[in-house]
Amino acid sequence: MQLTRSMPVDTTPVTCEVAAPSRALYFALLDAPDDAAVRNRAADYLNAKLDEASALPCDLPPDPAGLGDWLEAHTAKIGGQYQAYLDERRAGAPRRYFTSKAHALHFLRGVAPTKLVDGAWLYGLLQRWDDARFTSLIQTYLEELGEGQPEKNHVVLYRKLLASQGCDDWQTLDDDNFVQGVIQLALAEHAEQFMPEVIGFNLGYEQLPLHLLISSYELTELGIDPYYFTLHVTVDNADNGHAKKAIQGLLAAWPQVGDSEEFYRRVMNGYRLNDLGASTLSVIGGFDPEQEVMRVLEKKAGVGQFVHSDYCRFDGRTVNQWLAEPEQIPQFIETLQRRSWIKRHEDPQNSRFWQLITGEQAPMFGVFSAHEQQLIHDWIAGDWLAEQTPTRGKPRPSLAQRQVPFSSRRRTSTERPAKPALVQQGQHVSDFDQEALLLEQQLTQLPTREARMRHLLPLLAPTRHHSAAGLLATRIFTGLFN
Ligand SMILES: [Fe+2]
Structure with a gap:
């Protein structure tokens, strides 16, 4: 298949x-x-x-x-x-x-x-x-x-x-x-x-x-x-x-x-x-923040046109020109630091480069994903970040205590896997439920538990079990297995 x-x-x-x-x-x-x-x-x-x-x-x-x-x-x-x-x-x-x-x-x-x-x-x-x-x-x-x-x-x-x-x-x-x-x-x-x-x-x-x-x-x-x-x-x-x-x-x-x-x-x-x-x-x-920032900027180099204003020049080149050549990016970063557009080991808010990529009016707003922004932020912040850690030197709450904010948001279910709920004949089925209906129909046509389990097996494969059909198949398979 x-x-x-x-x-x-x-x-x-x-x-x-x-x-x-x-x-x-x-x-x-x-x-x-x-x-x-x-x-x-x-x-x-x-x-x-x-x-x-x-x-x-x-x-x-x-x-x-x-x-x-x-x-x-x-x-x-x-x-x-x-x-x-x-x-x-x-x-x-x-x-x-x-x-x-x-x-x-x-x-x-x-x-x-x-x-x-x-x-x-x-x-x-x-x-x-x-x-x-x-x-x-x-x-x-x-x-x-x-x-x-x-x-x-x-x-x-x-x-x-x-x-x-x-x-x-x-x-x-x-x-x-x-x-x-x-x-x-x-x-x-x-x-x-x-x-x-x-x-x-x-x-x-x-x-x-x-x-x-x-x-x-x-x-x-x-x-x-x-x-x-x-x-x-x-x-x-x-x-x-x-x-x-x-x-x-x-x-x-x-x-x-x-x-x-x-x-x-x-x-x-x-x-x-x-x-x-x-x-x-x-x-x-293997984490090297500077290397990671370069990787992100190199990736963006292909975007090319995201900085519309060319009035800012660094060593005679516009930002677009710097980013157009990935091999120039280390030198670009070095120039930004030398010209104080990036002030390492300080609050990133003090860096004009950071201002350029965050804030809704920023020329590069939306160009960097949340992960990429975090990376650039933490790299600029450097040692300053460590100094900001509020809990330094204080006892930490236990892991269980710390888990509360996350686990309380999560629906915890102790229910057994649901048995297949076959869709009633004649009932309207939305496009979203077609897969489930088809699978259940196929299963009802199979004569034995063994045949049903064999039919379900491919849907439990590593590439498929996390799809909607794979999850349904897993619930049914689990019910038949136990
Ligand atoms: Fe696991």
């Missing part, structure tokens, strides 16, 4: 396959996951990455019987590290990850290719929905999809988060930022060939990391809704969450007849795949 890509992307020229192989494969897997050539490329990619991963260290216990203790020790270690972090902050330490809101937005954008396919690695197991060995892992997948409830579907949530912060221009990120996303999409397509690796990857991905706790805390502090991240703190918990289910899934699939040593070796290698490509910490560490 030909799938329709539902994520906005830039055109990816064929030459990108050489320059940015992971990015090219990522979009190919979103565009045409059923295409034989794309599938072959995905399998080759996985084999190459597994080869690369095999050289990395692995902290899993040599005997899977020790996984329970390993999980407990990991959870205790992370808990202790997080407590130490909170103590530091209470004693007045600055944020550990995000120097500014622009820095946090850089992180949200940088990990977007991974987060937008959240859960994908487990999709291939759905074909085995009637095999009890995979029940806990399929439950994990359905929970990643919020069991079809949009307010709990992880991909829907991340898409909304990106859109709300103006960070949805992630398609041109570096190749490294796409590695994890490709691994996840490739595992989705090749579970039959890489089942132990899927289980191992899941075991690594679903462990609660320290960075999830710290980033949740600091996003809240910067006024960014942390729900996508705090949700994972609860779903990955070691007691009954995805971390525990990951171990159950591994033990349930343990070979009874085959070579268990080889199985566990492959699980370990799948586990190591988590360490390839850009990570949360490398994305955060």
Whole structure:
């Protein structure tokens, strides 16, 4: 079945396959996951990455019987590290990850290719929905999809988060930022060939990391809704969450007849795949505000005509002339600072360049997105921004307290997934409901539960589950599965 890509992307020229192989494969897997050539490329990619991963260290216990203790020790270690972090902050330490809101937005954008396919690695197991060995892992997948409830579907949530912060221009990120996303999409397509690796990857991905706790805390502090991240703190918990289910899934699939040593070796290698490509910490560490400002200005260079008045000249050139040549932008920024149009490390309101791009009467009003404005603002503000932090040196409220303003805005639903509500015959159906009606009609024509589940499966794929039809299909599938 030909799938329709539902994520906005830039055109990816064929030459990108050489320059940015992971990015090219990522979009190919979103565009045409059923295409034989794309599938072959995905399998080759996985084999190459597994080869690369095999050289990395692995902290899993040599005997899977020790996984329970390993999980407990990991959870205790992370808990202790997080407590130490909170103590530091209470004693007045600055944020550990995000120097500014622009820095946090850089992180949200940088990990977007991974987060937008959240859960994908487990999709291939759905074909085995009637095999009890995979029940806990399929439950994990359905929970990643919020069991079809949009307010709990992880991909829907991340898409909304990106859109709300103006960070949805992630398609041109570096190749490294796409590695994890490709691994996840490739595992989705090749579970039959890489089942132990899927289980191992899941075991690594679903462990609660320290960075999830710290980033949740600091996003809240910067006024960014942390729900996508705090949700994972609860779903990955070691007691009954995805971390525990990951171990159950591994033990349930343990070979009874085959070579268990080889199985566990492959699980370990799948586990190591988590360490390839850009990570949360490398994305955060790679933030260079000046470079980001240049990237934004270079992007705008193509717009060309947005500054109508040419009366301002810097070193004999109009703003349009400066921006017409991307390679001149570093020099342009330097000139703006020298001519005091940009006054670094001061309130940006003191900078004429800032005045030029904000305010309704500004010549460049509307040219820069909210994210881009934040970036320029925080870069100009520099050290001044740190001095403005009102809570420096004061005890911080707990994460739970900080979550209130966001969580109180959110509709919390504890309802079970809705059963399909078939539209009554003869009732008028709007264009918006046609998809749902069609799907329900198709299902009623199928004779068995098994046939209905098979029919629904393609709609639960990583590229489709977050669409209206995909969410409906997930709700129905969850109802049939449980
Ligand atoms: Fe998730």
